[in-house]
Amino acid sequence: MTFITPSGCNGTKLFFPSRKHPTNNEFSVFSAKFTPDSKYVLSGSDDGNVRLWRAKASDRSGIKSARQRTKLEYDQALIKRYSHMPEIRRIKRQRHLPKPVKKAGEIKAEELAAIKRREENVRKHTSKANLKKRQNERAKMILANEQ
């Protein structure tokens, strides 16, 4: 038996009462919190699951010997020392992304670049007298400030 529930902007989904989780594979996350010790992160998503994550992905909570601690510190120092090198930086930054997120990111970057290019072209063909001052990236989204 299946039934359909309307659920927000994700459209309708098919639910199988015998299996708790709908068939399509991913859901929006609506809530995220740090735990009070800031070691873990909690997330609550559209599919009804509350998930627990490590705040530092490679961190382990067990008691560490002095030697292990020294090793971790040394590794961190090495990463810091060599993070300007392309190979190290690539490893440090690379994350596996779900395909839709990666694709959306690529499309977004392309569109933003197009907007920027267009603005630059307009600026190039505007006389100096009419040229507007460039807006700061950190002030762009502010429309008004009222007291």
Add this chain to the structure above:
Amino acid sequence: MERMFAAPFLCQMGDGHVDGVYSMAKDPGSLERFASGSGDGVVKVWDLTTRGEVWETQAHENMVKGVCWTPDRKLLSCASDKTVKLWDPYNSEPDAPPAASYLGNGAFNSITHHRNQPAFAVASSMISVYDLSRPSSSPSQTLHWPTSVDSITSVAFNQTETSILASTAIDRSVIMYDLRTSSPVHKLVLKLASNAIAWNPMEAFNFAVANEDHNAYIFDMRKTDRALNVLKDHVAAVMDIEFSPTGEELVTASYDKTIRLWDRARGHSRDIYHTKRMQRYETFLPLS
């Protein structure tokens, strides 16, 4: 080496909810208890050490939009059925009736508790502040910007400068209120609406908003003509944001199905967690 040992996902709590989880709150007096509210009106309290459910109730008739804890470890939940209910998960049985309930005029979207006074604020089209110490179920004061009518999506008390309250609304505004004068103080309008607001627990004057335009912004309350930082990486609206207790890091939840972790001072995220791996994991669970 560090990336080889990266395994961010730990577990999911118990059996989760039947409907989506739209609000969560951690108990400020405890390291292991937190509450979550679901789309079908159920509120559950979880224990982090056993990773299981400890308390549950059918709190409301429809979507629970906000939950928060009081300093004396009771739980407040607000929902779109125009009620706020007070629960006592530590001392009562699951499915016990609420200790108190408060009625409002509109559907409530968010709730926050004062740091030390027995007062909480809920947001509908205006902000109503209720006094927990009084039996009356009508608000002790209401706050709203004179010209704004749209519904308020989130509200947060500043936990250091305790009489300051900030809210985000559908009309794209971020408004700050002062309880001492019981009036709105400052309004900031952004290009798109914000979904959530969080105060920095260590720097009382800084707050972060999760915006619809895929970015999160950190502002200084005293100088809002410019953001302190813009956090850019998400590819869909940011739904929730929170500072870590140290105030150095942030976590955001997004409509693009990922959560991201940020350094306060950097523009791009430190890490991204997503549920793909999880979904594979789920298929191995025995189906009941």
